[in-house]
Amino acid sequence: MQSSLSGEAAIVGVSAAEVGWDTSYSVAEIMALATRRALDDAGLTIRDVDGVFAVTPYFWMSSVTLAEQLGIQPRYTDSTNLGGCSFVSHLGHALGAIATGRCEVAVIAYGSTQRSDGGKLVTGADNLPYEIPYGFQHPISAYALAAQRHMHEFGTTREQLAKVTVTASQWAALNPSALKPEPVTIEDVCKSPLVSDPLRKLDCCLITNGGGAVVVTTKERARKLKKKPVYVLGAGESHSHRYGAAMQSYTTTAAVASGRDAYEMAGLGPKDIDVVQIYDAFTINVIIGLEDLGFCKKGEGGALVDRGIGPGSKAPVNTSGGGLRYCHPGMFGIYLIIEAVQQLRKEAAARQVPDARRALVHGIGGVLSGHATAILGV
Secondary structure, three states: OOOOOOOOOOEEEEEEEEEOOOOOOOOOHHHHHHHHHHHHHHHOOHOOOOOOEOOOOOOOOOHHHHHHHHHHOOEEEEOEEEOOOOOHHHHHHHHHHHHHOOOOEEEEEEEEEEOOOOOOOOOOOOOOOOOOHHHOOOOOOHHHHHHHHHHHOOOOHHHHHHHHHHHHHHHHHHOOOOOOOOOOHHHHHHHOOOOOEEEEEEHEEEEEOOEEEEEEEEEEOOOOOOOOHHHHEEEEEEEOOHHHHHOOOOOOHHHHHHHHHHHHHEEEEEEEEEEEEOOOOHHHHHHHHHHOOOOOOOOHHHHHHHHHHOOOOOOOOOOOHHHHHHOOOHHHHHHHHHHHHHHHHHHHHOOOOOOOOOEEEEEEEEOOOOEEEEEEEE
8 A cells, every 4th residue: 555655745947966987076075066066966055955965985974065065054954975876765754754854855976986996996894804804895705605606506607797787888878977988798797807706807896986866745846846757655674684694585585565664654565666776886686685575476586587687678677788897886776876867768769668657776785784675757
């Protein structure tokens, strides 16, 4: 049954900023720039904002830093950090805050200079002492364990993992903002350098700079602004562990719980979704995500990828090119929302999914640790 919260808030502005290999901006400046552009997209100004949501690993109090940078004293603030899924989580938090009158216009923002900083991901998480002797690489090796176990349990193939990247490259070729738009083949992926068995270089996300922002407001105010409102129909979040060694299962994640709650709030199911955005820091994420979110049975994610998740398919996934081929400045969740909104507003140009009216966005944080799901619609 659809929740009374469903559709009480809408996304009215989105923007990316400084997506690329180089930048002269600081992290705070990137967040502020993205926010100003998203507000302009909505037809709003800084003076309208009374809710600030932000996460970046560069600042302990991210929303406080962003508010200072923009000169905002908000009525509602949130720096909840669940890793790369934080922004999808914030979308649900903003829905609740707006629906209960805690704020009226909320911004959700991110910024990173990971590429310019030499590629090192700032997380505050180190390898556990008993993992270090085995050459464990955080976070890649935890995802590699998940991939190995999925292959063992369900017969998922090396080629099916590779096809996730191949499909991402097909979408990226249609995205003028993608940093790696050139096509790749299954052979290219399988012959790229081994990073953490079975994951190879082209199974892993890019390392870039960039930021992004999303503006959310009441459904009443949204109807008066210049862009088509994209309503937050459902939201859910959960987390099951911090480190990979503590995972109860390497093939089933807390996405089952976050997805269930999002579907229930929206009163919808997987068959109602037209376009899917799943955080693809690594190729295995997409396969496990499609299963846990109900688009196929457990163990059949590889077969679904084989059937097609690219342009022209019945199950379009990661239409921007994703973290594998579009960009990945440390945390990718904000771009999942931006791409979903552009698809639902029919602004995706060559990569537009025809007749898209419902989108599922799923963020993943840590090492398959944090999960947040949102269902958006027009």
